[in-house]
Amino acid sequence: MSSNDAADLDPRDEIVTHLPAMRAFALSLTRNPSQADDLVQDAVIKAWKNLGSFQVGTNMRAWLFTILRNTFYSDRRKAKREVQDSDGSFAATLSRKPDHDGRLALADFEVAFAKLNDEQREALVLVGASGFSYEEAAVTCGVAVGTIKSRVNRARQRLTELMELSDSEALELTDQETMAVVTAGLPVRGSAA
Amino acid sequence: MQPHDDKNLDEQIEENLRKVYQKTLEEDIPDRFLDLLDQLKQQDAQK
Numbered sequence: 001m002s003s004n005d006a007a008d009l010d011p012r013d014e015i016v017t018h019l020p021a022m023r024a025f026a027l028s029l030t031r032n033p034s035q036a037d038d039l040v041q042d043a044v045i046k047a048w049k050n051l052g053s054f055q056v057g058t059n060m061r062a063w064l065f066t067i068l069r070n071t072f073y074s075d076r077r078k079a080k081r082e083v084q085d086s087d088g089s090f091a092a093t094l095s096r097k098p099d100h101d102g103r104l105a106l107a108d109f110e111v112a113f114a115k116l117n118d119e120q121r122e123a124l125v126l127v128g129a130s131g132f133s134y135e136e137a138a139v140t141c142g143v144a145v146g147t148i149k150s151r152v153n154r155a156r157q158r159l160t161e162l163m164e165l166s167d168s169e170a171l172e173l174t175d176q177e178t179m180a181v182v183t184a185g186l187p188v189r190g191s192a193a
Numbered sequence: 194m195q196p197h198d199d200k201n202l203d204e205q206i207e208e209n210l211r212k213v214y215q216k217t218l219e220e221d222i223p224d225r226f227l228d229l230l231d232q233l234k235q236q237d238a239q240k
Contacts, residue, residue, distance in 0.1 A: 019222050023220070037226075040226065109209035125210065159206050160206070
């Protein structure tokens with residue numbers, strides 16, 4: 001997996017390579033682009049100050065995600081307030097690049113995704129989108145592997161329920177049509193890690 | 194209610210998730226972060 005090159009790289013120079021992933025993870029936590037970047041900035045500063053505790057050669061992305069995540073939760077405990085309209089802001093970032101195949105389903109997905117609780121959302125993002133193994137996600141979140149697995153499963157179930165619900169409520173497309181639109185444009189994933 | 198193919202739905206969820214994630218991944222890193230890293234490096238150098 002990690003080569004000697006990665007181990008030889010100064011951790012200070014490696015951080016920049018993880019910034020895109022940190023921003024994506026932060027966005028999934030905050031669901032608000034400007035808050036996400038503030039969170040990334042705080043996390044980068046913390047990481048820099050604590051670079052001494054990073055073991056060179058280990059998974060820096062998981063280490064950075066842990067810092068980012070801890071920062072997010074401790075900020076929120078301090079602030080003690082939920083951000084309203086974060087769903088709207090997040091949805092706005094998504095409509096920037098509309099893709100004709102599955103666009104409706106994606107918007108639908110966004111609404112459902114925003115309704116997951118934090119634990120489910122981050123578990124799903126870590127495992128489903130950022131390519132973490134269950135083990136890496138467990139370390140990042142500081143919980144057992146089984147806990148991550150069950151959070152991912154519950155998140156999927158919940159999304160499924162929410163998306164079915166919205167189909168029957170407000171969407172113009174029927175579920176079958178939505179599925180057809182979405183699956184038509186998708187490559188088959190054979191080797192997702 | 195239409196019967197659902199759970200496997201398809203799971204795949205749909207993951208694809209959507211990746212799309213959402215991918216959009217941020219593909220964005221250029223904002224200057225504020227590159228500036229920040231430069232500043233941090235300079236601080237270290239001055240120690």
